Amino acid sequence: MDPDLVAELERADAVDLGSRLKAARRAAGLTQPQLVEGFISVTYISRIERGERRPGPDLLEQLCHKLNVSARSIISGFDAIDTRQLELELEYAELSLSTGDADTALTAAVRLASTQAVAADSAMLARATLLRADALAALGETTDAVTTYEECLRAHPSGAHWPSAAIALSRLLREVGDLRRSAAVAEGALERLASTELHGGEEAIRLSVTLAATLYELGEVGRSVLLCQQAISSADELGSDRARAAAYWNSSVIEAEAGNIDRALELARTALVLLEGRDDTRSLARLCTQLGEILLRTDPADVDTAIAYLERAAEDYRWGNASEAERLHNQVTLARARYLAGDVASAIETATAVVDTVQDLPFVSAAAAILLGQTSFAAGRQDEARTHYLRAIHEVTSVGADRQAVQLWFDLASLLDEAGMTADANDAYRRAAASSGYSSRPNPFLTAKVRQSRSESPTP
Numbered sequence: 001m002d003p004d005l006v007a008e009l010e011r012a013d014a015v016d017l018g019s020r021l022k023a024a025r026r027a028a029g030l031t032q033p034q035l036v037e038g039f040i041s042v043t044y045i046s047r048i049e050r051g052e053r054r055p056g057p058d059l060l061e062q063l064c065h066k067l068n069v070s071a072r073s074i075i076s077g078f079d080a081i082d083t084r085q086l087e088l089e090l091e092y093a094e095l096s097l098s099t100g101d102a103d104t105a106l107t108a109a110v111r112l113a114s115t116q117a118v119a120a121d122s123a124m125l126a127r128a129t130l131l132r133a134d135a136l137a138a139l140g141e142t143t144d145a146v147t148t149y150e151e152c153l154r155a156h157p158s159g160a161h162w163p164s165a166a167i168a169l170s171r172l173l174r175e176v177g178d179l180r181r182s183a184a185v186a187e188g189a190l191e192r193l194a195s196t197e198l199h200g201g202e203e204a205i206r207l208s209v210t211l212a213a214t215l216y217e218l219g220e221v222g223r224s225v226l227l228c229q230q231a232i233s234s235a236d237e238l239g240s241d242r243a244r245a246a247a248y249w250n251s252s253v254i255e256a257e258a259g260n261i262d263r264a265l266e267l268a269r270t271a272l273v274l275l276e277g278r279d280d281t282r283s284l285a286r287l288c289t290q291l292g293e294i295l296l297r298t299d300p301a302d303v304d305t306a307i308a309y310l311e312r313a314a315e316d317y318r319w320g321n322a323s324e325a326e327r328l329h330n331q332v333t334l335a336r337a338r339y340l341a342g343d344v345a346s347a348i349e350t351a352t353a354v355v356d357t358v359q360d361l362p363f364v365s366a367a368a369a370i371l372l373g374q375t376s377f378a379a380g381r382q383d384e385a386r387t388h389y390l391r392a393i394h395e396v397t398s399v400g401a402d403r404q405a406v407q408l409w410f411d412l413a414s415l416l417d418e419a420g421m422t423a424d425a426n427d428a429y430r431r432a433a434a435s436s437g438y439s440s441r442p443n444p445f446l447t448a449k450v451r452q453s454r455s456e457s458p459t460p
Contacts, residue, residue, distance in 0.1 A: 004123040004159040006057050009075050015051030020074045022049040024067045035066055076120045086117055090127055097135055098281070098321045106135035126156035130165050137168065140324030142176055142360040153189075163189060163203035167210050174214050175325040177362055177399035183218065186211035205231050205243040209250035216254050217403045224254055245274035249287055256294050257403070264294050281320035288313035289330045296337055303340045303451070310334040325361050328354050332367045339371060342451035348375050355391075366395035366408055370415065377419050385419055393424065406432050 009017075025035050036045045039062060047053045055063065057071075064071045093108035109132035118124045133148035149169035153162055166189035173182035186207055193204045212227035231247040238244075252267035268291050275284050288309040295306035310333055317327045331354050339347035354368040373388035389412065396408045413428035 002123050002160070004121075004126065004156065005072060005075060008120075008122050009054075009057060009060065009071075012054075012075050013051075014054045016077065017054060017074065018049040018051040020077060021055075021063060021067075024064075024069050024074065025049075028067050030067070035063065072121065076117070086112060086115065086124060090118075090124060090131070094127075094131055097131065097138065100138075100319050100321065102135045102138035102321075105131060106139065109135060122156060123159055126152060126159040126161045129155065130161045130168075133165065134168065134321065137172055137323040137325075138321060140357075140359060142172065142324075145172060145323075153185075157192075163193065163207065167203075167206055170207075170210050170214065172323065172325070174217065175323070175329075175363075176360055177405070179214055179218050182214045183211060186214065200234060201238065202240050202243045205235050205238070205240075206246045208234075209246050213250050213253060216257060219403055221254075221258075228254055241274045242278065242280075245271045245278075245283070245287075248274070249290065252294070253290060256290075256297065261294060261298055265291070265298075268294060281316045282322050282326075285313040285316035285320060285322060285330070286326060288316070289326075289333060292337060293333055296333070296340065301340060303337055307334070307337045307341060310337055325364065328358055328361060328364045328368075332364055332371070335368070335371055339375065340451065344375055344378075348372065351375075362395040362399050363404055363408070366392040369395065370408075370411065373415060373419070377415075382419065386421060389416055389419065389421065389424070393428070 025032070028035075032042050032045050032049075036042060040059065044053065045063075048055055060071050060074065064074060089108065090112055093105045093112070096102075096108070097105035109128045112118050113125060113128040113132065118128055129148060129152040133145050133152060136142075136145035136148055146169065149165050149172070152165040153169070156162055156165075166185055170182045170186040170189075173179070173185065190204065190207050190211065193199050193207065208227050208231045212224040212231070215221075215227070216224040228247065228251040232244075232251060235243040235247040248267045249271040252264045252271065255261075255267060256264035268287065272284075272287055272291065275287060292306040292310035292313065295302040295309065310330060313330050314327075314334060317330060331350050335347045335350035335354070338344075338350065351368045351371045355365065355372065358365045358368065369388045369392035373385045373392065376382075376388060377385035392408070392412055396405055396412065399405050409428045409432035413425045413432065416422075416425035416428055
């Protein structure tokens with residue numbers, strides 16, 4: 001029996017349970033002796049029907065099987081046909097989100113959660129709550145999405161969907177720069193998983209690598225690398241393509257950040273092979289964006305192939321389920337790639353669209369503003385460049401001192417110095433240096449030669 005249904009059984013009123021069992025027995029045309037023949041006494045079923053005893057999960061399933069009714073209908077009192085109709089509506093709403101229609105998914109999730117039958121069914125309510133959180137994230141409603149993910153974890157701590165909620169919440173918190181909370185969510189979920197049958201499974205591996213990515217941003221490199229190594233070993237042993245892809249993918253991110261570009265490409269391409277046979281457009285799009293980023297950091301940058309991966313990801317994001325942060329991050333990276341390819345007008349158009357759209361995503365906003373500052377300065381429009389750089393400074397100032405912020409401060413310092421904004425450059429250098437335990441990596445994007453024209457991009 002589903003854990004949520006077991007919990008619901010424990011909370012159900014014993015008299016109501018007994019009354020529904022009695023009604024189902026009479027509807028089936030069975031006497032008490034006929035119903036319980038071979039597994040419990042007539043006295044015991046009589047006491048259950050009077051509400052003096054509560055059946056356990058195994059016994060209830062035996063009785064329901066004999067009566068040809070669902071355990072849910074006995075526990076909640078709702079007809080199985082009505083429940084199945086609601087499940088179909090929920091599945092349709094989840095499909096809407098997976099195909100990019102977040103508005104429809106959100107409307108359906110809110111409506112379904114308000115129905116009496118779903119509210120009384122903890123498993124379906126957990127699904128509806130998670131769907132609402134995912135839809136809010138896809139629509140860029142970050143604050144509401146975080147609150148709803150937390151609601152899902154708090155209200156449905158034993159259901160089948162809470163690990164997915166924990167992974168999504170930890171990832172979203174990382175995207176908005178709240179790294180300490182991101183790590184705390186992932187660590188807390190891993191502790192809970194350790195005492196369940198999910199320990200060592202796919203969800204535990206995905207949580208481990210989610211935590212590893214956040215720890216790396218926090219500067220806990222050794223622990224992050226160890227978690228990824230353990231995740232790869234566990235995933236290979238488990239034999240799950242999904243778990244192996246997650247482990248290889250996140251290890252690729254860390255290897256890239258450490259400057260081990262060849263190893264990062266190898267791991268990312270292995271993860272891509274593992275994912276391409278699955279119906280997971282969102283993960284494929286995220287991984288293609290990661291591959292594009294890595295290829296822009298090779299020496300020399302493989303700009304054409306990077307653009308091909310990034311455009312593929314952008315198309316997948318257009319038609320699939322993704323958060324606003326993921327889509328905008330892809331667009332900023334694509335704008336950088338087009339700038340390096342010499343397609344400056346397209347780069348400016350894309351980066352401007354991001355700046356005009358982004359909310360509550362300081363890293364994405366800062367990266368777009370930095371690119372616009374570079375293009376303006378290169379075109380001799382120094383006042384515009386200064387405006388964009390000041391916006392980037394404002395965005396990075398709003399987040400804590402972590403690896404990504406430190407890298408942005410170093411990048412900004414170099415560009416501000418070049419633009420003659422000496423005081424701002426010195427302040428950026430001081431902010432970066434003040435964050436002990438972090439170091440910058442060379443950013444090839446700042447020094448890469450921009451082509452005069454863009455050549456045809458190969459298909460990845």
